Amino acid sequence: MRLLLVEDTQDLADAVLLFLGREGHAVDHARSTAEANAALDVTEYACVILDLGLPDGSGLEVLKGRRAAGDRTPFIIATARDQITDRIAGLDAGADDYIVKPFDLGELAARIRAHSRRAQGSPVTRIQLGEVDVDRAAARLWRGQKEIRLTSREWAVFDALLGARGRILGKAALEDALYAYDATIEGNAIEVYISRLRQKLGAQMIETRRGLGYMLR
Amino acid sequence: MRLLLVEDTQDLADAVLLFLGREGHAVDHARSTAEANAALDVTEYACVILDLGLPDGSGLEVLKGRRAAGDRTPFIIATARDQITDRIAGLDAGADDYIVKPFDLGELAARIRAHSRRAQGSPVTRIQLGEVDVDRAAARLWRGQKEIRLTSREWAVFDALLGARGRILGKAALEDALYAYDATIEGNAIEVYISRLRQKLGAQMIETRRGLGYMLR
DNA sequence: GGGCGACTGTAAGGCTGGCGCAAGCTTGGG
DNA sequence: CCCAAGCTTGCGCCAGCCTTACAGTCGCCC
Incomplete structure (x- = not known):
C-alpha cells in the first residue's frame, strides 16, 4: 500500500x-x-x-x-x-x-x-420506502427533508411492520409485539395506531388486508 | 463509556x-x-x-x-x-x-x-453543536467564549449522547454506559443529569423523545 | 484531623404528552 | 342491502419526565 x-x-x-x-x-x-x-x-x-x-x-x-x-x-x-x-x-x-x-x-x-x-466503512441502517426514509437503528424517519416524529407506540408498530416487510402481519402478532403477555388489551388500539401512522406517513404506505392483517409497501 | x-x-x-x-x-x-x-x-x-x-x-x-x-x-x-x-x-x-x-x-x-x-468512526475531536464547541478528546467544552465545566458524570452522559449523535439513545443504554454492572441504580439519576446538562448547555441542546430516549441536536 | 466545598444519587411534587377506550362513521364482501 | 371489519376523532387518566431539594460521600486545604 x-x-x-x-x-x-x-x-x-x-x-x-x-x-x-x-x-x-x-x-x-x-x-x-x-x-x-x-x-x-x-x-x-x-x-x-x-x-x-x-x-x-x-x-x-x-x-x-x-x-x-x-x-x-x-x-x-x-x-x-x-x-x-x-x-x-x-x-x-x-x-x-x-x-x-x-x-x-x-x-x-x-x-x-x-x-x-x-x-473500512460502517454499515448504514437506512431504508427507503417510497418517499419516506427510515433509520431503523436511530428510530427516526423522514419524509422528504422533514423529520416525522413518532411516539414510542407508533414506532413499535411501524418497526414490527418493517421487520415483516412484504409479508402480512396479523393484528394478533402486532399485539404480541406491542404488549407484554400479562397486559390485557381489549380495544381497537392497533387500528388506532395504524390510522395515526397513515396520517403521518401517507395513506398508501400501509395496506390493509381485510381479515388477515396489515402489510408495508 | x-x-x-x-x-x-x-x-x-x-x-x-x-x-x-x-x-x-x-x-x-x-x-x-x-x-x-x-x-x-x-x-x-x-x-x-x-x-x-x-x-x-x-x-x-x-x-x-x-x-x-x-x-x-x-x-x-x-x-x-x-x-x-x-x-x-x-x-x-x-x-x-x-x-x-x-x-x-x-x-x-x-x-x-x-x-x-x-x-466509533471519527478521529476528529473538535465538534461544533449550535453555540457550543466541544473538544471530545480533552473532555472540555465552550459556550461562546466561556468554558463550561462538567462533572465527570455529566460528561459521561454527554459523551454517550455525542457518540450516538443523530440517534436516539434510550435511558437503559445510557445507564449501561454510565454504570458498572455491580452498581445498582434505581431512581431517576439519568433524568437528573439530563436536567443538569440542559441548565449548562441550553435547554434545546438535548431533545426528549418520550418513551424512546434522548437525542442530541 | 476537621471543616468545607463539590459531586452523586434519591426523593418528592408538579406537569403534560400520549395511551388506550369508546362511539360513531366508512368500506367491502357476500 | 346488510353486516362485519376497519377507520377516525375525542377525551380522561396516568406513566414518564422535569425540577428542586437534600443527604451521603469524598477530596482538598488549612
Whole structure:
C-alpha cells in the first residue's frame, strides 16, 4: 500500500524507506510540513508516519489541518521516549497511534498493518420506502427533508411492520409485539395506531388486508 | 463509556478501576481469560485493557478469539517494558495499541479516549453543536467564549449522547454506559443529569423523545 | 484531623404528552 | 342491502419526565 513518511532526519528516513520498501509498500517521503501538505493534497495514503519536529513547524499542525478538513487517513506519530505530553497531544489532535523513537522497524510495520486494516466503512441502517426514509437503528424517519416524529407506540408498530416487510402481519402478532403477555388489551388500539401512522406517513404506505392483517409497501 | 479491564493483579486492578471510575467510566473487571470471554460475550465495550499473563492462559487468546469472530472492539495491551515480541504479536493479533507497565494512568485514559473515538468512526475531536464547541478528546467544552465545566458524570452522559449523535439513545443504554454492572441504580439519576446538562448547555441542546430516549441536536 | 466545598444519587411534587377506550362513521364482501 | 371489519376523532387518566431539594460521600486545604 501507499504510505507517506514525514521525517527530516535523513539517516532515519533512509532506513525506514528501505525497510518498508522491502515489505512491499510504496513510500513517499516529505521533509517538511509544506512538503507533507503538498503530498497529502495530491495523493490518498493508506497511512502517514509523522515526525513532530520539522524545520518549518510541528507535524501536529499538519495533522490538525487534515482532521479539520475531515480527512480520516490513519496517522502514526513518531516521538522521543520522554515526550509523553507530545503523545497525548497527538492522540487528542486525532492521531491514531504513536511510536517511540528509536523504534523497531518490525513494530512500525505491524502498526501500519493494524491501522490500515481499520479503514473500512460502517454499515448504514437506512431504508427507503417510497418517499419516506427510515433509520431503523436511530428510530427516526423522514419524509422528504422533514423529520416525522413518532411516539414510542407508533414506532413499535411501524418497526414490527418493517421487520415483516412484504409479508402480512396479523393484528394478533402486532399485539404480541406491542404488549407484554400479562397486559390485557381489549380495544381497537392497533387500528388506532395504524390510522395515526397513515396520517403521518401517507395513506398508501400501509395496506390493509381485510381479515388477515396489515402489510408495508 | 463502558470499559473492560482484564487484569489478575489485584493492586494494579484496584488502582486502574478507581482512576477510570473517577473519570466517569463504567469499568467491568475480569481476572482470567474465562471471565473476560464471558464478559465480552454478553456486553459491548468501548475499549478493552488487556493483560497478557493470566492464571488460565494468555490474554492473546482472548483477543485472537474475538478478532476471529469479527469483533472490532479496540484492545489495548498492557505489557512489561522488555516484552517487545509480545507487543508485536499483540498488534499482529489485532490489538489496537499497547501500553508499557508501569503506565501512567492519565496516559491510559488518553489512549482509551483516542481509540474508542476512532472505533466509533471519527478521529476528529473538535465538534461544533449550535453555540457550543466541544473538544471530545480533552473532555472540555465552550459556550461562546466561556468554558463550561462538567462533572465527570455529566460528561459521561454527554459523551454517550455525542457518540450516538443523530440517534436516539434510550435511558437503559445510557445507564449501561454510565454504570458498572455491580452498581445498582434505581431512581431517576439519568433524568437528573439530563436536567443538569440542559441548565449548562441550553435547554434545546438535548431533545426528549418520550418513551424512546434522548437525542442530541 | 476537621471543616468545607463539590459531586452523586434519591426523593418528592408538579406537569403534560400520549395511551388506550369508546362511539360513531366508512368500506367491502357476500 | 346488510353486516362485519376497519377507520377516525375525542377525551380522561396516568406513566414518564422535569425540577428542586437534600443527604451521603469524598477530596482538598488549612
